[in-house]
Structure formats: C-alpha cells, structure tokens
Amino acid sequence: ETGVTQTPRHLVMGMTNKKSLKCEQHLGHNAMYWYKQSAKKPLELMFVYNFKEQTENNSVPSRFSPECPNSSHLFLHLHTLQPEDSALYLCASRLGQDSRRDGYTFGSGTRLTVV
C-alpha cells in the first residue's frame, strides 16, 4: 500500500459506456497526475493538477475528462472510448508540483479494457 489508492483495479467497458476512475491520497500531497501506460510504450503523462487546478493537459482527447474536487481526490471520467484506449491508468501524487526533490508516489493503477 503506497498511500495512493485507485479504484477500480480492473474495468471492462463498452465503447458507448460512461465510467469513472478514482484516485485518492491522504498523504498531504497537493499535486496529482494521471498517466497512461500502454504495452510496449513509454509512460504518457495525461494531466497534472496542482492545488485542485489543472496545470497541464497533454493533448488528451476529450473523451477523457479529469476532475479534481480537492487535493486528495482525482477522477478520470471516460466516455465513448476506443479499443486503443485500453491500458493501465496510473495516478500519482507529490507534495507539490514544484517539489523537485520528491519523486511521485504512484497508485497500483486501473487496468482498463475497452471492448
């Protein structure tokens, strides 16, 4: 247990479904991140939030919609996904966006399969 909890651990959804991924941390961190990890590809940073404000969106398609209601919770809302969106989605946190000396603390990820 790393202190960053992601639910669900596994998710299978059809292309017309709407679902949400949840990330929660009670480490006192203020920066939160969504990463996509596909087979045979490097980790892709999707979104960055710092003190609930989105500070980075790496040209992510609009079918992925993040939400950060407070510094402890981060969601990724999914709708009309494509099969190529199947991947492991990782949430991470850090004390602050500018906490250069700190590494990220990662959750265990949600394995998403789009059918």
Added chain:
Amino acid sequence: AQSVTQPDIHITVSEGASLELRCNYSYGATPYLFWYVQSPGQGLQLLLKYFSGDTLVQGIKGFEAEFKRSQSSFNLRKPSVHWSDAAEYFCAVGTGNTGKLIFGQGTTLQVKP
C-alpha cells in the same frame, strides 16, 4: 529537449549474479534523477533518487545507483539479484521549473533460477 534513454529493453540475469541497468539522460541543468520498479499489475515504486551530494546513492531492496555527470548516466546496480527482483525498471529525470518527471521506456528484468 529533455529525454531519458534506457538502452536495454530486456535483460536476463541468473539469481545471485550482479546487475547493472543503464540510464542516460539529456538535460542541460543539474538533473534530479530517479529509479522506479514496477511489478506486474502494480504501480511504480520509488527505489532511489539523486539530486545533489554524493554521486553514489543507496536505495531500498539493496539497490544503488551512481550519477556520472561526464557520461550523463545514472546506472542502477545490485550486487546479487534475487528472483523477486524480476520486474520492470524505469529511470526518470525531473525537468523544468516544476521538476516534472520524464520517464525512460523501461527495462524488463528476468531472473533465471
């Protein structure tokens, strides 16, 4: 542009043998460097980090890494590998004003009995 290269996609070592995983980075300023390990189906766990001081840093699980500025490298080492070390290993560099992490493509370690 900042980048991280892990030249070896896959490495196989025998249990008890020594291990070295290579990492090269491209970054103009003093880098903040990290090594992570990912077991199957899990997230990434921080093994160790370097940002200043002694260029040989110790981490968890018996791992160490050496920062060599002249070679732009931050190689991960372990004197004697255990079967439980089989996993994927990622090198990362903190870049820019915020120290955002850029990850290498990872090295998969297989351990033979």
